[in-house]
Amino acid sequence: MRTLTGIQPSGTLHIGNYFGAMRPAIEAQARGECFYFIADYHSMTTVTDPEERRRHTLGVALDWLACGLDPARSVFWRQSDVPEVTELAWILGTLTPMGLLERAHSYKDKTARGISPNFGLFAYPVLMAADILLYDTRRVPVGRDQKQHLEMTRDIAIKFNQTYGETLVVPEAEIREDLAVIPGLDGQKMSKSYGNTIDLFGDEKVLRKRIMGIVMDSRPPAEPKPDADRNLAVQLLRLFAPPDVARDFEDRLRAGGLGYGDLKKALFEHYWSTFAAARARRAELAANRDHVEAVLRDGAERARKVAREVLGRVRRASGLE
Numbered sequence: 001m002r003t004l005t006g007i008q009p010s011g012t013l014h015i016g017n018y019f020g021a022m023r024p025a026i027e028a029q030a031r032g033e034c035f036y037f038i039a040d041y042h043s044m045t046t047v048t049d050p051e052e053r054r055r056h057t058l059g060v061a062l063d064w065l066a067c068g069l070d071p072a073r074s075v076f077w078r079q080s081d082v083p084e085v086t087e088l089a090w091i092l093g094t095l096t097p098m099g100l101l102e103r104a105h106s107y108k109d110k111t112a113r114g115i116s117p118n119f120g121l122f123a124y125p126v127l128m129a130a131d132i133l134l135y136d137t138r139r140v141p142v143g144r145d146q147k148q149h150l151e152m153t154r155d156i157a158i159k160f161n162q163t164y165g166e167t168l169v170v171p172e173a174e175i176r177e178d179l180a181v182i183p184g185l186d187g188q189k190m191s192k193s194y195g196n197t198i199d200l201f202g203d204e205k206v207l208r209k210r211i212m213g214i215v216m217d218s219r220p221p222a223e224p225k226p227d228a229d230r231n232l233a234v235q236l237l238r239l240f241a242p243p244d245v246a247r248d249f250e251d252r253l254r255a256g257g258l259g260y261g262d263l264k265k266a267l268f269e270h271y272w273s274t275f276a277a278a279r280a281r282r283a284e285l286a287a288n289r290d291h292v293e294a295v296l297r298d299g300a301e302r303a304r305k306v307a308r309e310v311l312g313r314v315r316r317a318s319g320l321e
């Protein structure tokens, strides 16, 4: 049972990404074969600064390896190191109805936000289908926002099989509805596009300042707070502190006597220590880029073996060979 997912190198990862996507993906390694890749071709649809792409590609690789992606167990590579995916995307594109792409929410959302549409952005779901189908993938864990892309992938695979005979594995989406949406510093969903994130890794001073800067109401410390369970710092503290510690802070806030400053200080300390081991590993990896490059290159080689086999099947079925 092969699990596959892609991560765009389009920004600095935050704790919403960690709890919503990375931790479940890392845990999935214990249950079967995992294929994880950095979707650098996809990032080209919105990012056009080469330095930015290089920086985020390295950053995302370091983040995942530091957080526990195990290259001995899983296959981890850079999408563009397996260029077979673009050939498959072309072939699939010829079977993809225009209407299907025109209905894509993510395309409509992105253009509504002012991103000027290019062919790549329009064809994004076809390349994503190729990412998945090229590796005979069974399961694709993604956030709810990617559900439609997975449905399109299934439609395209079925269409290929109907047109050219049973060739491609039709995958299942694994949408984690159970995963809470991690709130950002303003209480909305944490997202890099809202500027309300707590980064997973970064400078201690900057991050301390961000957490200490969370805006609270003006009730004095002594006043009891019956709404303590909805306090943002308490909600975030639950992610990082042992349950009894988080509950103790919540109780003290409810009873009155705990100042917001002390609560935020505790939040920072627990957040900081949660990622202490990963931070140390990340620093080691960052000082050893050759190793990171070697991991990605080895991953690409392993991925490519599967890719060549599946593409061979596709080429033979469709009469290219």
Ligand code: ADP
Pocket: 016, 017, 018, 019, 020, 021, 142, 143, 144, 179, 180, 181, 182, 183, 189, 190, 191, 192, 193
């Ligand atoms: P962003 O909203 O910051 O641009 P992405 O859309 O790149 O994040 O999301 C990458 C992954 O992280 C997706 O699987 C998404 O579901 C998950 N994710 C992003 N933000 C959150 C959040 N606030 N809570 C839980 N999961 C999140």
Ligand code: TRP
Pocket: 004, 005, 006, 007, 008, 039, 042, 127, 128, 131, 132, 140, 142, 146
């Ligand atoms: N579109 C996904 C996102 O923005 C990234 C992605 C690209 C992906 N190719 C994929 C996810 C294949 C799963 C499978 O989050």
